[in-house]
Amino acid sequence: MLEPVPSSGCSAAERIKSTHISINHKARIVNIDDQKIYLPSNLYALFCCMVQNPGEALSYQQLTQALKNGRKVFIAPNTLVVKVYRLRRLFEHTGLHHWMETVPGFGYRYSGPKIHIMD
Secondary structure (H helix, E strand, O other): OOOOOOOOOOOOOHHHOOOOEEEEEEOOOEEEEEEEOOOOOHHHHHHHHHHHOOOOOHHHHHHHHEEEEEEOOOOOOHHHHHHHHHHHHHHHHHHHHEEEEEOOOOOOOOOOOHHHEEE
8 A cells, every 4th residue: 555765864844844745636646756745534534634735724613524524423532532542543654743733731733844635
């Protein structure tokens, strides 16, 4: 599912600034340079919500609504923490996880480079 990224001597955070990142909405794929990362629908919805509001702190409630995706389902209190953890793990080898910040007592923020979203 994931391919290793060759080490280039610079930190992952520095490398991500020069990386081309795009999202394919129909296929739920995040393209990072030549790598394709397929996301399950709930992680995809959460990630899109974060990157569509770059630099903005999103509350637990806002992100939980993104997970519900208009459905009337129960989301356990710890679910959001687990989903963000899984997102960070999926993107760990790319350096993108550095840009998913925790805002203590409030929620999360994506503070990385702008991501191109394709329909």
